[in-house]
Amino acid sequence: MLDFNTLADFSRANCISICAFLVPANLLVTSLTIFLTAVHRPSHQVWQSAGIASFFASVMILHVYTWFIIGVVMPPTYILLWLAITCLLSNLAAILFQRRYSNSLSLSNNV
Helix, strand or coil, X not given: CCCHHHHHHHHXXXXXXXXXXXXXXXXXXXXXXXXXXXXXXXXXXXXXXXXXXXXXXXXXXXXXXXXHHCCCCCHHHHHHHHHHHHHHHHHHHHHHHHHHHHHHHHHHHHC
């Protein structure tokens, strides 16, 4: 069984590696979601990309919270938290835009 303290210690001990993976992964997959929305790809592709990006952003938020739990309050923690929240909001905005656009497109095709 996983213990939260063990998982948090692992997260803090491997911070450089975790951040070296999560920061580019968040940026790339969120950019992919926005690109898929911009080129009007099917909704399942946008949702899949947004789901993966949201997973990475959520993991980054949890990673930052492990630092907040022990009292580390530094600019990098806030920058990473801001990045993760921005990625989550960008993915949500892409999904909402895609849904709105696809509804208006189908209405204009029916007229």
